[in-house]
Amino acid sequence: MIRVPISEFLEIYLGAVLFWTFAVWLISNWVRRRRDIAARRLVIRCTICGHQFRDPSQNPLTRCPACGRLNERTAYSGL
Numbered sequence: 865m866i867r868v869p870i871s872e873f874l875e876i877y878l879g880a881v882l883f884w885t886f887a888v889w890l891i892s893n894w895v896r897r898r899r900d901i902a903a904r905r906l907v908i909r910c911t912i913c914g915h916q917f918r919d920p921s922q923n924p925l926t927r928c929p930a931c932g933r934l935n936e937r938t939a940y941s942g943l
């Protein structure tokens with residue numbers, strides 16, 4: 865059995881907990897960000913009427929359901 869003073873054991877334990885908490889936070893943040901980017905690719909805002917709609921197709925041009933104008937698929941910033 866390895867003898868470790870209680871202060872070193874606490875340092876190692878707290879360091880490991882801190883490391884895993886940071887790693888889980890980093891991974892969950894990365895997953896959420898990729899999900900947001902993927903969701904934004906589907907949202908199109910009409911350049912004429914400003915109507916926002918989702919289009920899951922991969923067509924470069926899509927028709928606005930409100931005014932009927934063809935819109936190019938561009939990255940949607942959200943605001």
Ligand SMILES: [Zn+2]
Binds near residue numbers: 928
């Ligand atoms: Zn429109």
